[in-house]
Amino acid sequence: MKDDSKKEGNNVKISLLNSKGEIQAQLEESAKVFTEDTGIELEIIPCPAGQSPFEKASSMYASGNAPALLMIDTGDIIKFKDKLLDLSDEEWVDDAMEGALDDYKMDDGRMVGFPFAVEGFSFIYNKQVLDKAVGGEFDPSSIKTRNDLEDLFKKIEESGVAPLVISPMDWSLAGHFLPISYITQSTDPDVMEKTAQALKEGTLDLKKNPQFNGLMETFDLMKxxxxxxxxxxxGTYDRGPELLGSGEVGIWFMGNWAWPQIAExxxxxxxxxxxxVPISDNPDDYGNSQIPVAVTKPLVLDKEQNSEEQQEAAKKFLEWLGYEDNGQDALVNNxxxxxxxKNVTLEPQDPLAKSIKNYMDEGKTLxxxxxxxxxxxxxxxxxxxKYLSDEIDRAGLAKEIESYWKTVE
Amino acid sequence: MEGKRGTWDKIKTYLMFAGPTTFIFFTVVILPFLFGIYLTFTNWDGVSEEYSFVGFQNYASVFSDPKFWSSFLLTLKYVLFIVIFINVIAFFLAYLLTSGVKGQNFFRAGFFLPNLIGGIILGFIWQFMFSNVLVYMGKTLGIKALSTSWLSNPNEAFWALVIVTVWQYSGYMMVIYISGFMNIPKDILEAASIDGASGFVKLKNIILPLMVPSFIICVFLSLQRGFMVYDLNISLTGGGPYKSTQMISMHVYEKAFLSQQYGVGQSEAFVLFIMVAIVTLLQVYFSKKLEVEA
Structure with a gap:
């Protein structure tokens, strides 16, 4: 009541489409802090579970109700490119990590994305369970081959705990696990583009491909x-963090975004x-000591359905995240x-983010x-x-993957 | 002169009573429908501002999309089972609840209740039932058929969908059948009893023929809902395991919005519209012939 007179008239209201459902509550809290700091009202709109950010964003555009800030997937940027605001003159551009903005540069010279998060995925282990299983301090770098992994599974099983849980969600299996075989094809930085090209043209024979077979052999072991x-x-997603956190399994394949749930x-x-995730029995093979990491979930700004005032307010939110103490605190600690x-010096507090930072510092990332x-x-x-439930064998899986890629335009 | 005036008057009366509805129907149903057909000839992806005409290419991809046809066959199978089960169960519920059972109003309300819960919520409730409650019961009681989740097996997941749909709509159709039963003239039934007709003969020769209008409505409604099922599909099985229970509407939606091939998705929707229209029109046409006068 008391502040109404002061703020009336210049109270800008913007919204943000959040496609990281696991931080919805934290984002809402941070939005309140942002409002206190700047007087700009920020509403966080969640992307419903099971819906892709593209679906939600395109329906919001179609209804003339696009949010000022959209957190979408990197691959979708190109589809929305006509509607996105150029951010290449923003201050934070120079402070972004090397290569972080490469995917956000458009052909017309605009740069449209804010690198929101660095994320990585691989086997997450519960150290207490593994310490007990190996009888001493567990050293993650001791797992370099599939044999090492199998020994570890056996030891965990002998200590009376189930070795691991495979979460059977399609987005985890095909969005994260299987692509390990794509990105380990070579050490070329453009390996993903080249593999995708080869798959589309049908020149990559998965049945005979060592990386694919190696990864699937590891998957057989996991099964x-x-x-x-x-x-x-x-299984459901929620089962994974519960089993891992409570120590009923030693290992879970997932990414650092799962920390808030594991912590519970x-x-x-x-x-x-x-x-x-080791894909062979040779410790020197590419991929056996690296984990996949990438800048994900860019924030992009709408320029079509939001007023200039709102666009400025949205830019301010990005600055707040990058430079203000409260913003950095919200991002890293909350x-x-x-x-x-590069300019954010706050160290991540959670163990998974720390672990990823270690891999990054050692250069051991895919x-x-x-x-x-x-x-x-x-x-x-x-x-x-289907492969997980033994509905098809490996040759059948290879065939289905290959025929999928041939339909991709 | 007089003729013209009569037409004008008719138009005025029509506009006065049905004008607003016609306007709304035109803008929210007919226009989008026509615009949708227009989009089937383009390669629009759902957001971009530019798109070009591709002729009948989208329709060609509809006919060469094996997943569209496997979803369609699955939907046909689903529709067949739910139409039979819903109508048989609803008819007998109505028969029982008009025969003067004690507390029949209470039972009518009870059977109708599932229909008041939306499909999404219903799906989540039953998902919990199938993957937690029944599994728990199966494990503690040692019943093998229940000890793994029904929703993780393609065949059982299909039946889970059928069961929940039947449970949801039987009560609704029951209400329509009840009103059908109430409308059967008592004097005919009484005359039949005096002539010595047994319960079964009365059912076969009097009740069923007089109930044809109710059957037409109920079969039509269950057909149409079966073909269009989406909410229950997405919340109960999500099309899983591995897309084996993906009904046609869900496939069309995913094609348009997830695969970002709006043109192809829209063409599939249009093909689906034509097929559903044919099936339901045939059903109404043939069953109208069965109607009799009391």
Whole structure:
């Protein structure tokens, strides 16, 4: 009541489409802090579970109700390019991490994305469970081959705990797990583009491909030690953090975005970390000591359905995240995001982000794919689920993946 | 002169009573429908400002999309089962609840209740039932058929969909059948009883023929809802496991918005419209012939 007279008239209201459902509550809290700092009202609109950010964003555009800030997937930027505001003159552009903005540069010279988060995925381990299994301090760098992994699974099983849980969601299996075989084809920085090209043209024979076969052999091993072996497709996302956090399994394949959920069940005094997914028995093979990491979930600004005032306010939010103490604090400490900026010196507090930072500092990262075809996770995910439940064999899986890629335009 | 005036008067009366509805129907149904048909000839992706004409290419891809046809066959199978089960169950519920059972109003309300819950919520409730409650019961009681989630097996997930749909709509159709039963003239039934007709003969020769209008409505409604099922599909099985229970509407939606091939998705929707229209028109046409006068 008391401030109404002061702010009336110049109270800008903007909204943000959030496609990271796991930080919805944290974003809402941060939006309140942002409003206190700047007087700009910020509403966070969640993208419903099971809907892709593209679906939500395109329907908001169609209804003439586009949010000022959209958190979309990197691959979707090109579709919205006519509607996005140029950000290349913003201050934070110079402070972004090297290569972070490459995917956001348009042919016409505009740069449209704000690198919101650095994310990585691989096997997450519960250190307490693994310490007990190996009888001492578990060293993640000791897992370099598939044999090492199998030994570890056996040891965990002997200690009376299930080795791992495979979460059977299509987006995890085909959006994260399977692409490891795409990005380990070579050490070329453009490996994903080249692999995609070869798959589209049908020149990559997956059945004979060592990386694909190696990864699927690792997957076979995972299937054998999966806690849900009896009914592999029944699991849900929520089951993963519960089992891992409470120490009922030692390992879960997922990414650092899962930390808020793991923390809810944590019994291991916040001691978790990542192990690479080994794809062969040769410790020197590319991919056996690296984990996939990428800048994901860019924030882009609408220029068509928001007023100039709103666009300025949206830019201000990006500056706030990048430079203000409260903004950086919100990003790193509240939302547990690894920022894509060099100038943010706050160290991530959660163990998974720390683990990713370690891999990054040691240069042991693979470039996680950010530009897969939009329905890859769903179509190929169904094939992966069939393989997981032994509905098809590896040759059948290879055939389905290959025929999917041939339909991609 | 007089003729013209009569027409004008008719138009005025029509506009006065049905004008607003006609306007709304035209703007929210007919126009989008026509615009949708127009879009089937383009390669629009759903957002971009530019698109070009591609002729009948989208229709060609509809006919060469194996997943569209497998979803369509699955939907036909689903429609077949739900139409039969819904109508048989609803008819007998109505028969029982008009025969003077104690507390029949209470039962009528009870059977109608599921229909008041929206499809999405209903799907989530039953998802919990199938993957948690039943599994828990199966494991503790040692029933093998229930010890793994029904929703993780393609065949069982299909039946889960059928069961929930039947549960949802039987009560609704029951209400229509009840009103059908109430409208059967008592004197005919009484005359039949005096002539010595048994319960079954009365049902076969009097009740069923007189109930044909109710059957037409109920079969039409269940056909149409079966073909258009989306909300329950997405919330109960999500099309899974591995897209094996993906009904046609969900496939069309995913084609248009997830695969970002709006033109192809729209063409599939149009093909679906034509097929559903043919099926339902045939059904109404043939069953109208069965109608009799009391």
């Amino acid at each position: 054998e030690y999966n806690i849900d072996k009896e009914d592999p497709l029944s 069940f944590d019994t291991a005094e916040e001691q978790y970390g990542f192990i690479p 939302m547990h995001i690894i920022p894509g900026f 470039r996680a794919p950010t530009i897969l075809p939009p329905d890859h996770w769903s179509q190929v995910g169904a094939s992966m689920q």
